[in-house]
Amino acid sequence: MLLNKNIPWSYIVGKIRLEIAAVSIYAISFGIFHKLLNLHHIMLPLSVPAIVGTVISLLLAFRSNQAYDRWWEARIIWGAIVNDSRTLIRQIKTFMNDPEYSVTADDFVRRFAKRQIMWCYSLGNSLRKKDPMLHARDLLCADEQRFVAAHGHIPNALLSLHGKDIQVAMERGWLNPFQQVELDRTLTRLCDAMGKCERIKNTVFPTTYGLYINFALYLFIILLPFGLTEYLGIVVVPLIILISASFLFIEKMAIHLQDPFENKPTDTPMTTIAATIERNIREMMEDFNEPKHDRLAAKVSDEEFYVL
Amino acid sequence: MLLNKNIPWSYIVGKIRLEIAAVSIYAISFGIFHKLLNLHHIMLPLSVPAIVGTVISLLLAFRSNQAYDRWWEARIIWGAIVNDSRTLIRQIKTFMNDPEYSVTADDFVRRFAKRQIMWCYSLGNSLRKKDPMLHARDLLCADEQRFVAAHGHIPNALLSLHGKDIQVAMERGWLNPFQQVELDRTLTRLCDAMGKCERIKNTVFPTTYGLYINFALYLFIILLPFGLTEYLGIVVVPLIILISASFLFIEKMAIHLQDPFENKPTDTPMTTIAATIERNIREMMEDFNEPKHDRLAAKVSDEEFYVL
């Protein structure tokens, strides 16, 4: 969960250190050659880099917008997962009609709730290409573990189990047909959220746009000193570095935002959100224990992580 | 409810007084050094700050847009809470089928309505990190207070109680299965609205963008006098302050809009909206009394509050 605390400048500058180095080398060599060879007649009106600068500005604004939209959509999807997890548990608890208050029905609901917690962790881990079975031993019973392990797509297999259990509950008379259909709709929404995450994960931002922006950016940086040499001597070097940095930064930020499930410091805090869901669901099951320490531990490091 | 009345300029200027002070010190010292040391050959073409100015303008427009969208989304969510609260009460009143006009059923509806009022106040307070149990003694019965107090997430616990009550009503034959499912959908929408508020509350605007805009803004302000010194003497000082102020203001405004649940003068008027909901629900229950004075009092100060 992108925290609102200070980030060391070193971290941020580190992101563009290679580019800055290249620009510095260019600027310094430009300064030296210019002085040595006395090339004062080779210069450009500043309007030329300015025209290129306007195009780049608009494209960087376009790119920032699209990257932000991907990042924000990822956050909206995980927000919907929180909502639908709460709704699913509320529904299963208040729909179940078991006049005998049997242990079986109670166990059934408890297993269902644990499976939903598992689904959240598992989806997060599979998006990050980590082990999607990480907390399976805690949260699934042996049968479920065996069933799920046979599948390539763990979260989808968990949704299938949810579906099967709802069918079982209807057969036993715990749910009526309307309630089955209503619970199935909540599963459909969870299935949609899962697919939307995969869409964002698997669709790269059109590579050519990125390449093009780089092309235009370096064209701009290369032209810049020719426009400035008329006015300034060696002062041109830091100036070019600073102006280049201000353009390079925007691009880097967009690149970091645009892939919100890549296990990078900037991605969506899925483990933290899953732990929140676990805490909510446990509360709804009137189990007021905190989530297990290893998951919380993961969460804490998570919080340290998402600082960008 | 952001009121349409005049705001003293002092208040607005106050928001950027530190930044303005720093810029003034820089501009004045620049003026003095320049005069004293006669550095007229150190100057920049105005196009250089202008290029940086174009980038900043686009980024500030981008930031204003995102901040406005967060603020407006918060307002839309609370608008939906108003609508779904009215819908919930209309449904519970017109769905209830109690041919005997029993006191029990009447009490049931009345308790349900009060609980919905409580939910609105409680959600607003928990988003502002104030006491979510504030009006519990007025609006919940003793049993409900005890149940809810055991939970960490009060508004979610209230929704669970709603769900349980709907189940009870169906068991007693007051509602048919379709009506139960339809009421549950209204609860689902309320649950979504609650989760959306939490998403906006818990997702900070990417910190690096803020940092970057600051970096580019101060680069621009630092470059500005070098571009103007050619033309003007001491007049450069107020000019730089005014131009800087016009950029700094936009950023501040975006920062103030972007967090609509932070208990700041600019946030969403949740107490006012909750009081409106209370008044609507009371009317629908044919109780034409005004909400209690302490809540109205809160509302009035609220109105004074949201003036930005």
Place this chain on the structure above:
Amino acid sequence: MLLNKNIPWSYIVGKIRLEIAAVSIYAISFGIFHKLLNLHHIMLPLSVPAIVGTVISLLLAFRSNQAYDRWWEARIIWGAIVNDSRTLIRQIKTFMNDPEYSVTADDFVRRFAKRQIMWCYSLGNSLRKKDPMLHARDLLCADEQRFVAAHGHIPNALLSLHGKDIQVAMERGWLNPFQQVELDRTLTRLCDAMGKCERIKNTVFPTTYGLYINFALYLFIILLPFGLTEYLGIVVVPLIILISASFLFIEKMAIHLQDPFENKPTDTPMTTIAATIERNIREMMEDFNEPKHDRLAAKVSDEEFYVL
């Protein structure tokens, strides 16, 4: 319904006459002082107002967008009210199952349809702070008038009556439970539309943005003649007025669009739309009379009205 006919320029210029007067006084006095005191050394490079002009352009584009979105959303909501009113009447007509073709059932549908017409007029009037009971004597029976008059929120009270009637129809066996729930959903959509109008009505555009744009605009206008004085003598006066006017206009247009329910010439043509709904509903009830003259009269003046 914003008509596509010519608007006298005088009307449009009238909107900014005060601002234009102030700018003219400034421009003329600037011209006189400059000439008299021979202040030719006090001048600015045109790039300085140009930088401020770029920021203002972007902010005005942002503001125009948000204002247009509010105006367009208002139009979408009233479009949805048209659709849902037609749907509601189609549903009540085709769902009613009355094998005896009783007069009671026929009257019931007729009363329902009239009440929906009333709801549309009443919502429009209450948004404009006019009398929401205006056509009540025509469109509601005595009982309904008495019930509704006791409420502060007339349109919401009318929806409650709709809900109650649907319940009555189900009790009498005219509707089955699915149809009751389906009709209730149409009411929910109407309730949402009503709440959305109130949200737009009650949420002002962040005042500080408006103030800030004014600040930047006047800074720009004040700087402008200093940038032009080098080139032109007295011609600067009309030029400054024209350029200022072109910026001031955009802001005024945004201000006029942003509040679509304020009983101003530019707002949403709610009376016209309500009359269209009345005509559609009457047709569906096979009553091919035109709406009453006084409502049409209102409509005509309405059409003259919404010309901006």
Place this chain on the structure above:
Amino acid sequence: MLLNKNIPWSYIVGKIRLEIAAVSIYAISFGIFHKLLNLHHIMLPLSVPAIVGTVISLLLAFRSNQAYDRWWEARIIWGAIVNDSRTLIRQIKTFMNDPEYSVTADDFVRRFAKRQIMWCYSLGNSLRKKDPMLHARDLLCADEQRFVAAHGHIPNALLSLHGKDIQVAMERGWLNPFQQVELDRTLTRLCDAMGKCERIKNTVFPTTYGLYINFALYLFIILLPFGLTEYLGIVVVPLIILISASFLFIEKMAIHLQDPFENKPTDTPMTTIAATIERNIREMMEDFNEPKHDRLAAKVSDEEFYVL
């Protein structure tokens, strides 16, 4: 269906020939007067038209966006009409439960399908203010024609007939209550699509924006030669015409896109889409004949038509 073929330049230039003529006269007379009267001291820095040019660019971008959105929304609505027409016929075919395979039921479905085809043509024609009863003799039976002709709003009357038929089918036991409600929802979506088309048709783009953009555009064009006269003699004339044309074009394109139901070459290809729906529905009814020639003929001219 806006075809991807070449458009003669003459057509495009024709759209702005009046404006271009006016600009040419202005530019030529400017050139002559300037030469004759030797007014070389009356000139402007190019930055002045450039500032106005930036504002206009942003407003033209804003206007292009809104016009494109209206055009694209119109296309989305007609796309939804295609989808919901297919859905409606699939539903009526697969929901009908007629164990006796009676001729009556078969005729019923066939009449229903034809009426839906009629609805599509009729909606397109009424939006274009053409005869909405155009294909009624082919597609409606005599009773239906009589009923519909009595109404002012033909497509809405057809939806009423759909609703009545669904009621009849339920009474005869061909549909169960769930299926009736589900079919009614498809009707509701068609009713929404119809209302959305009418909203776009009846809401003009705020006239003042258009007027204002014209004002700013001509201010820009009038200022332009004063900025160029310093550098160029008679070459200024074609240059001003070309630059003016590039601005005038954008506005014209926006104006042409913004009204997608105006029976102009640029509007939505509603007849083509309706013919596609007819072909799809006939296929679903296992009637593999092509739509009648006169409708196809209309379609072909349609295709020639929508080339902009």
Place this chain on the structure above:
Amino acid sequence: MLLNKNIPWSYIVGKIRLEIAAVSIYAISFGIFHKLLNLHHIMLPLSVPAIVGTVISLLLAFRSNQAYDRWWEARIIWGAIVNDSRTLIRQIKTFMNDPEYSVTADDFVRRFAKRQIMWCYSLGNSLRKKDPMLHARDLLCADEQRFVAAHGHIPNALLSLHGKDIQVAMERGWLNPFQQVELDRTLTRLCDAMGKCERIKNTVFPTTYGLYINFALYLFIILLPFGLTEYLGIVVVPLIILISASFLFIEKMAIHLQDPFENKPTDTPMTTIAATIERNIREMMEDFNEPKHDRLAAKVSDEEFYVL
């Protein structure tokens, strides 16, 4: 699936080689004529191409946005197809109520699942104007092949078969009426997705916008050397080529993104997505075989394909 790997620059430059050649010829001939005829007095202030450049930048940003939106919408639609395919199979599996575990019911579900796989491949192929019956022999039984082949719109015919099968299942008592309606809704969503693809496929980006941008772009390129000739001699040639290229690229990228179903290297990876759906559905049917090699082969070439 637009892969995140390096693209040879030659490929990208190839896309604009014709335009670049034309610009080069223009720039070189300009250089030669200028030198030969000594036309130094024919020059323009750089602000003139800069004004045109600002308009073009904004229009290219507008066009990039619309093109990106079309491409992203196509991706969202295919994401929804993934989700709804999974949902459809989960529903058919968990809704089927067959207490005798008959072979017939099992076969029925298996055939249903295969048909859904077929639908995905078939939709992709028909959008690309390839053979929509490509994998029919593997995935459909003989009866289905015969039925479908008689239709012009294969994917729509497959949805009709789905609908018929659901009806059959209800008649045999395998599904209850709620479940039939719920499954039909999933079919409706698939039908919507199909229609949305067709809408994007069949609606070309307004041709006039493209023509206009070309007009403005070449006006800009033609003006550019007149603005630069003052400062530079022969260096103007590469400079003009590079600046022109940076504008031409953006347009080309937009053109390539805007048609996501055109069987070009840049379109939506529909075969890959269909193979993913096949793998998911097979897993849900507990058939852990990979999709057939020929489909995978297609997929692999697909992956090589979508690199832009």
